[in-house]
Amino acid sequence: MSESRVTLLALSDESCVVDKVDLRSLMLKAVRVEQRMVKGVNLEDEQRRYHILCDRIEFYGHRKLSERVGNFVELESDYLEVIKNLSKHFQEEVIEARLAADFCPRELVEQHIGRFESLANKLNLLGDGSVQRKINFYRLALKSGWNVIELHIPWSQSRNESDGSVDFDELKASFLALKVADEITDMADRSPFLGLRDQIQKVINQVSKGIPAAVSFSDLRHDVIAEVLHDFVFSSGRPMYLPVTYADGSVASPFPIHCVKSRSVEAMKVLREEPILKVGQMSARHLEMDLEMKVYFFRNQEISTGRSAAEIDKVAYEKAKELFLKMRTEGSFRIGYYQTGFQPAVVGFYRALAEELVARAKMQPTIEVIPYYFLVGSYKTGKIWC
Amino acid sequence: MITQEYILKEIDRFAEKVKKYDSEYRQKDKLPKNHELRPYRWCSRDIVFSLLMVKHERYGNYLYADLCLIANPPQYYENSGAGVAMGFLLSEAYKCGTTMEIVFGKNVEPRLENGQQKSRVPAYICDLAIDLGVSLKHVFEGHISPFEARQMYMGLAGFSKTAQEKIMKLSVGGKLTPERVCFLVMGGLWSLPEAEALILGSAHPEDVLTSASDPALRHLYLDDLLAARGAILGGVLDRKLLKKELVINGQIVESEDEENDITFDFDEELYAKIYKFGEKLELPWVEGKKVELSPDVSLAVLVRSRTSSEILEGADRDLEHLSALVSKYRGSVVGLLYPRDWEEIQTDRRLSLKRQIEAAGVYLMTSPESVAGLDKEAMRRLETGRMVRHE
Numbered sequence: 001m002s003e004s005r006v007t008l009l010a011l012s013d014e015s016c017v018v019d020k021v022d023l024r025s026l027m028l029k030a031v032r033v034e035q036r037m038v039k040g041v042n043l044e045d046e047q048r049r050y051h052i053l054c055d056r057i058e059f060y061g062h063r064k065l066s067e068r069v070g071n072f073v074e075l076e077s078d079y080l081e082v083i084k085n086l087s088k089h090f091q092e093e094v095i096e097a098r099l100a101a102d103f104c105p106r107e108l109v110e111q112h113i114g115r116f117e118s119l120a121n122k123l124n125l126l127g128d129g130s131v132q133r134k135i136n137f138y139r140l141a142l143k144s145g146w147n148v149i150e151l152h153i154p155w156s157q158s159r160n161e162s163d164g165s166v167d168f169d170e171l172k173a174s175f176l177a178l179k180v181a182d183e184i185t186d187m188a189d190r191s192p193f194l195g196l197r198d199q200i201q202k203v204i205n206q207v208s209k210g211i212p213a214a215v216s217f218s219d220l221r222h223d224v225i226a227e228v229l230h231d232f233v234f235s236s237g238r239p240m241y242l243p244v245t246y247a248d249g250s251v252a253s254p255f256p257i258h259c260v261k262s263r264s265v266e267a268m269k270v271l272r273e274e275p276i277l278k279v280g281q282m283s284a285r286h287l288e289m290d291l292e293m294k295v296y297f298f299r300n301q302e303i304s305t306g307r308s309a310a311e312i313d314k315v316a317y318e319k320a321k322e323l324f325l326k327m328r329t330e331g332s333f334r335i336g337y338y339q340t341g342f343q344p345a346v347v348g349f350y351r352a353l354a355e356e357l358v359a360r361a362k363m364q365p366t367i368e369v370i371p372y373y374f375l376v377g378s379y380k381t382g383k384i385w386c
Numbered sequence: 387m388i389t390q391e392y393i394l395k396e397i398d399r400f401a402e403k404v405k406k407y408d409s410e411y412r413q414k415d416k417l418p419k420n421h422e423l424r425p426y427r428w429c430s431r432d433i434v435f436s437l438l439m440v441k442h443e444r445y446g447n448y449l450y451a452d453l454c455l456i457a458n459p460p461q462y463y464e465n466s467g468a469g470v471a472m473g474f475l476l477s478e479a480y481k482c483g484t485t486m487e488i489v490f491g492k493n494v495e496p497r498l499e500n501g502q503q504k505s506r507v508p509a510y511i512c513d514l515a516i517d518l519g520v521s522l523k524h525v526f527e528g529h530i531s532p533f534e535a536r537q538m539y540m541g542l543a544g545f546s547k548t549a550q551e552k553i554m555k556l557s558v559g560g561k562l563t564p565e566r567v568c569f570l571v572m573g574g575l576w577s578l579p580e581a582e583a584l585i586l587g588s589a590h591p592e593d594v595l596t597s598a599s600d601p602a603l604r605h606l607y608l609d610d611l612l613a614a615r616g617a618i619l620g621g622v623l624d625r626k627l628l629k630k631e632l633v634i635n636g637q638i639v640e641s642e643d644e645e646n647d648i649t650f651d652f653d654e655e656l657y658a659k660i661y662k663f664g665e666k667l668e669l670p671w672v673e674g675k676k677v678e679l680s681p682d683v684s685l686a687v688l689v690r691s692r693t694s695s696e697i698l699e700g701a702d703r704d705l706e707h708l709s710a711l712v713s714k715y716r717g718s719v720v721g722l723l724y725p726r727d728w729e730e731i732q733t734d735r736r737l738s739l740k741r742q743i744e745a746a747g748v749y750l751m752t753s754p755e756s757v758a759g760l761d762k763e764a765m766r767r768l769e770t771g772r773m774v775r776h777e
Contacts, residue, residue: 001587001588001589001654001655001657003588003589004589004609004612006605034602037602038602047601047602050601050602050604051601051761051765054604054608055761058608059693059695060695062693062695062696062698062699063695063698063699065699066695066698066699080589080605080606080609083603083605083606084606087603087606094603095602095603100602100603100604100605100606101604101605102604102605102608150605152605152608152609152612153696153699153700154612154616154692154696154700155616155657155690155700155703155704155707156700156703166551166555168547168551171551171554171555171558172554174554174558175554175557175558175564176537178557178558180532180533180536181485181487181531181532181533182523182531182532182533182534183531184487184489184524184527184529184531185446185448185487185489185529187489187527187528190445192445195445195446196445198445198446199445199446199447213485215447216444216447216483216484218444218483219419219420219421219442219444220444220445224445245483246483247420247442247482247483247775248483248773248775249483249774249775
């Protein structure tokens with residue numbers, strides 16, 4: 001197998017100079033790139049620079065190791081599993097303390113090993129052989145003022161996985177028993193509204209049987225999404241969260257349905273005396289709307305992040321949650337919500353709105369959202385969310 | 387019942403759609419959206435395997451095939467047209483983010499039932515399903531369910547039994563969907579032997595195949611990069627061996643679809659590629675020697691995509707593995723494949739290492755690819771994998 005083992009190599013400042021290259025200078029440059037990567041600006045360029053620097057550090061590290069320069073210790077094969085586990089459980093701390101980096105200039109050794117020890121302790125990993133070896137080695141490096149490089153040694157073992165062999169027929173039976181839809185879609189000709197309703201209903205049925213399923217909102221008309229979601233949010237039934245996905249396979253947070261009770265006309269009477277505020281969904285999509293709108297709900301730059309659809313949905317949802325929370329302290333609002341499209345932003349907005357309506361269910365009505373869709377040359381009003 | 391009249395009518399419908407597609411998209415330099423009907427013609431040279439018109443039916447979230455004509459050209463393996471068509475339909479269904487359900491429209495091999503025109507799953511596809519051991523339950527409704535699609539995709543991708551076993555284990559463990567692995571192979575990101583090397587030869591194939599690691603987490607990313615680098619170097623050797631060079635009028639001509647007759651295998655324990663040949667070939671990239679490979683002898687190659695400093699550092703281990711490979715494949719031609727970085731090693735050290743390798747009865751093969759080039763390609767594939775539908 002190509003499975004790697006990791007060898008820790010400690011080098012003094014003097015040993016860090018190879019030919020005309022100073023490994024310490026490469027390490028410090030790479031640390032600066034790491035700090036820039038966290039900001040996410042020009043990420044691809046920074047990642048490329050980081051790879052080049054790491055690649056050079058690793059290359060010269062291997063050379064030093066083959067020449068047996070410096071102190072070194074080989075870790076057990078599970079070390080990468082430890083790093084993976086730490087990254088999974090403490091993603092932010094691991095990035096901040098650079099625990100998944102494969103080099104450590106002497107200035108950062110103390111901080112590195114302190115954080116490593118504390119996080120490993122949280123996962124009860126201090127008894128692990130490679131964790132112990134690493135801690136001891138780094139303590140020695142700290143005392144001696146060494147820089148550390150953690151080198152991957154691929155193809156260092158020839159043994160196979162030790163997960164045991166399983167009977168092929170048994171495995172195939174478990175594979176075929178994996179829950180996956182085996183039903184087919186009813187093909188009666190229907191409108192987009194009914195088509196999406198059916199898709200949602202099918203997903204609800206499958207989820208209730210334990211079959212993994214999710215509604216895909218990609219490529220759907222935004223007016224259809226809003227209208228059909230309205231029906232499911234305001235209809236009676238067992239409150240549940242509807243799984244949501246997009247065509248890129250990204251999975252968004254589920255959407256709450258059967259969770260809001262419509263307010264009576266009487267209850268809405270006071271609020272409806274207030275004027276409607278014209279709010280565009282997102283700036284810089286249809287510039288001709290600028291003259292008509294008082295304000296836009298989302299800034300395009302904040303939402304169109306070029307990430308996966310689920311991430312865009314999340315950004316829109318969080319922004320909308322933040323704005324709705326702020327609006328609670330600012331009085332009553334009747335929002336004429338002029339939709340501009342972009343499915344993940346639409347779903348994120350209505351998820352936040354549905355949750356906001358649930359949160360305000362026992363209060364006097366102070367918010368009403370009236371969707372407007374531009375269809376066949378003019379704006380049409382959608383179902384009201386209040 | 388497929389009649390001549392039906393075929394001619396569908397070909398006309400296809401031609402009309404192509405004309406419309408040209409004027410609406412190609413001439414305007416536009417690309418259609420997934421939910422718009424698109425025509426596809428699958429051919430090799432002048433032989434047509436299949437004509438298809440498909441779209442993503444977005445409200446039902448399935449792939450809709452409005453036209454599906456399949457040929458079974460006698461020059462190719464049995465039912466090759468259905469294999470091509472179904473491979474495309476499944477990959478397109480995955481790409482569009484559908485549930486993997488495929489629906490054939492009412493014009494596909496239609497019949498009248500109670501005065502209504504109804505479609506069916508094309509007969510050639512039903513034959514293919516039988517060959518693959520998949521039972522289709524909705525043939526006369528014209529549907530292939532996601533459950534059936536999964537089995538057909540696995541069958542069509544052509545993984546070896548050991549690789550299938552590993553994919554099933556990963557799927558049962560919830561680490562990887564079989565559809566994603568099949569898509570990465572049938573979509574061309576990884577060749578089948580490369581994917582097998584990843585699946586069988588790396589500790590965490592699911593991380594590589596889902597492009598899970600963030601480049602900022604160097605340890606995890608490097609682990610994936612090393613696995614990808616090894617698979618790609620093996621793939622370079624596969625292609626070199628497969629490539630047939632025809633000599634026409636004294637000129638070497640590369641043939642597009644004529645390849646050498648080779649079967650591939652992978653030794654996961656030693657990370658070695660095992661080849662068997664149906665004809666005589668020359669072992670590539672051996673300096674100063676002409677080594678002939680013949681059908682009665684297999685070739686076992688230890689693939690090690692190491693930089694020059696890694697070669698020096700790992701030489702003892704490689705020699706140990708070589709010795710194990712020679713014992714395991716006694717009677718075979720055995721090679722050790724390094725990238726071009728081998729040449730960066732100091733001459734005296736290099737010659738001494740070469741002597742040790744040859745003393746073990748092994749041919750040293752140095753690929754024209756360098757680790758820098760392999761890493762660039764590995765990074766491209768990991769990045770492309772990140773854009774592919776995730777599950």
